[in-house]
Amino acid sequence: MNNIVIAKKESIIIYLKETFNDVGNITLFSIRFFKEVIRSPYEIKEFIKQCYVIGYKSLPLVTITGFIMGLVLTLQSRPTLAKFGAESWLPSMVALSLIREIAPVITALICAGKVSSGIGAELGSMKVTEQIDAMEVSAINPYKYLVVTRVLATTLMIPLLVIYADGIGIIGGYVGINIHSDVNLYRYLSQVLESITFLDIFPATLKTFFFGFFIGMIGCYKGFNAVNGTESVGKAANSAVVTASLTIFIIDMLAVQITDLFF
Amino acid sequence: MIQEKTIIAPAHISKTNTPVIEIKELYKSFGNNEVLKGVTFSVNKGENLVVLGKSGSGKSIAIKCLVGLVVADKGEINVFGTDITKIDTNELNEIRVRIGFLFQNAALYDSMSVRENLGFTLKRHAKDLSAEEVENQIKEVLESVGLSEVIDKMPSELSGGMRKRIGLARTLILKPEIVLYDEPTTGLDTITSREISELLLEIQKKNKTSSIIITHDMACAKHTADRLVILKDGVIHAEGTYKELEKSDDEWVRSFFI
Numbered sequence: 001m002n003n004i005v006i007a008k009k010e011s012i013i014i015y016l017k018e019t020f021n022d023v024g025n026i027t028l029f030s031i032r033f034f035k036e037v038i039r040s041p042y043e044i045k046e047f048i049k050q051c052y053v054i055g056y057k058s059l060p061l062v063t064i065t066g067f068i069m070g071l072v073l074t075l076q077s078r079p080t081l082a083k084f085g086a087e088s089w090l091p092s093m094v095a096l097s098l099i100r101e102i103a104p105v106i107t108a109l110i111c112a113g114k115v116s117s118g119i120g121a122e123l124g125s126m127k128v129t130e131q132i133d134a135m136e137v138s139a140i141n142p143y144k145y146l147v148v149t150r151v152l153a154t155t156l157m158i159p160l161l162v163i164y165a166d167g168i169g170i171i172g173g174y175v176g177i178n179i180h181s182d183v184n185l186y187r188y189l190s191q192v193l194e195s196i197t198f199l200d201i202f203p204a205t206l207k208t209f210f211f212g213f214f215i216g217m218i219g220c221y222k223g224f225n226a227v228n229g230t231e232s233v234g235k236a237a238n239s240a241v242v243t244a245s246l247t248i249f250i251i252d253m254l255a256v257q258i259t260d261l262f263f
Numbered sequence: 264m265i266q267e268k269t270i271i272a273p274a275h276i277s278k279t280n281t282p283v284i285e286i287k288e289l290y291k292s293f294g295n296n297e298v299l300k301g302v303t304f305s306v307n308k309g310e311n312l313v314v315l316g317k318s319g320s321g322k323s324i325a326i327k328c329l330v331g332l333v334v335a336d337k338g339e340i341n342v343f344g345t346d347i348t349k350i351d352t353n354e355l356n357e358i359r360v361r362i363g364f365l366f367q368n369a370a371l372y373d374s375m376s377v378r379e380n381l382g383f384t385l386k387r388h389a390k391d392l393s394a395e396e397v398e399n400q401i402k403e404v405l406e407s408v409g410l411s412e413v414i415d416k417m418p419s420e421l422s423g424g425m426r427k428r429i430g431l432a433r434t435l436i437l438k439p440e441i442v443l444y445d446e447p448t449t450g451l452d453t454i455t456s457r458e459i460s461e462l463l464l465e466i467q468k469k470n471k472t473s474s475i476i477i478t479h480d481m482a483c484a485k486h487t488a489d490r491l492v493i494l495k496d497g498v499i500h501a502e503g504t505y506k507e508l509e510k511s512d513d514e515w516v517r518s519f520f521i
């Protein structure tokens with residue numbers, strides 16, 4: 001019995017150590033980004049390719065999840081609002097929840113699953129098959145070519161995907177409302193737009209840049225630090241998703257606190 | 264380009280005694296695993312040095328230290344007269360473009376076609392080349408490894424031997440003065456191995472390159488070596504020409520040549 005407790009204690013200590021190590025290393029890895037991003041040469045072609053892979057190729061997934069988010073949120077909120085006779089607030093409530101919280105977080109989590117793990121696996125396999133070393137010996141900065149382009153692409157594309165998900169979610173909400181009653185699209189949209197202010201959109205969009213940055217950065221970090229052996233590619237992808245998801249929640253919590261403080 | 268049956272003799276004539284690579288007392292360990300324990304050897308200009316040694320003896324690590332991929336714990340590594348352990352990344356990169364490195368597993372960029380693999384380094388280091396000139400050089404180097412037809416293929420579509428030869432082409436496209444070959448013929452059939460060995464000699468002659476060739480393939484070693492060193496227990500255990508080592512008094516050394 002005692003042994004188990006000790007073993008558990010030790011494994012927790014090891015886990016904490018690893019976590020702090022990770023935090024420190026990811027920070028260092030990120031600082032390097034800001035040094036390298038301003039220095040030429042710029043890998044524009046690779047950046048555009050990554051925007052395409054990360055942004056455009058995630059559209060189907062984000063469309064489906066965005067639509068379902070809006071639809072389900074409407075259907076779930078309706079009974080509660082109806083109880084208070086506030087059904088007419090449904091469009092505003094759905095739009096606000098979507099824009100402020102649900103669309104950014106869910107979309108970011110989906111992208112952590114798709115993009116961060118993809119980058120982790122891609123760079124991880126490049127690492128274990130010595131492709132990253134090959135770049136380095138041919139005097140090409142692999143950080144610049146691989147990391148800077150991908151992180152810039154995620155930082156730019158995730159906010160765009162979130163805005164897109166906002167739109168699709170609102171359409172999903174419209175469909176959800178029309179299952180039970182008959183509201184025309186124009187009235188629905190004008191109600192939505194009336195309820196949204198700049199202060200709803202601005203902080204919510206701002207945080208998505210951070211989501212995007214860390215989704216890319218954590219994927220790259222995990223890939224770059226894959227040790228030799230093919231099984232570590234899977235590990236890199238897996239721990240990229242876990243770490244990125246956790247980071248998204250932490251950023252979200254901080255963002256909400258800060259928004260509360262200032263707005 | 265590779266003609267069958269023409270055996271080109273090692274280019275003894277072009278050799279001089281000025282070392283382009285000098286490694287002195289090189290140490291490297293991973294945790295408790297002491298891999299290199301004071302390795303000392305040098306490569307003269309225009310010379311092919313073959314490195315032998317059992318699997319895991321640290322041959323790959325030694326040449327990785329030479330290009331700064333692995334940071335040595337202790338020791339001096341002079342390349343073109345500069346100690347690469349004492350310079351910053353920019354200076355190191357200036358030296359790296361003059362060195363070609365063939366990885367044990369070719370390390371082709373999986374996401375790029377053969378053309379892009381070859382053009383990748385060229386475009387970034389010879390910026391004044393026009394697109395046409397880049398294309399020409401790619402074709403030229405592909406022809407020299409005898410694989411002109413695969414230019415539009417992806418690495419995943421190539422056989423192991425083809426990958427190795429494309430890796431070789433990528434190594435050679437910048438016309439390096441030093442080439443480090445990590446097992447250029449391993450895993451290839453005897454005929455292809457022979458072709459590659461001949462290609463190495465041809466390159467040495469044509470571009471007056473100096474090279475380090477790591478190999479387990481004694482036919483390749485015999486064919487290409489001007490001099491051989493054998494790595495054992497983290498140090499250079501024996502050194503000499505093929506003929507000398509073949510008749511060595513040391514039974515362990517002789518066992519390589521059976």
Ligand SMILES: Nc1ncnc2c1ncn2[C@@H]1O[C@H](COP(=O)(O)OP(=O)(O)OP(=O)(O)O)[C@@H](O)[C@H]1O
Pocket residue numbers: 293296298316317318319320321322323324325367
């Ligand atoms: N990144 C690393 N981390 C820890 N140990 C390593 C690392 N790379 C190599 N080693 C160890 O260094 C030793 C030498 O490896 P190296 O790859 O140089 O062998 P080698 O002589 O090239 O063998 P082979 O002929 O099989 O290619 C091995 O014992 C290996 O376990």
Ligand SMILES: [Mg+2]
Pocket residue numbers: 322323324367445
């Ligand atoms: Mg090796």
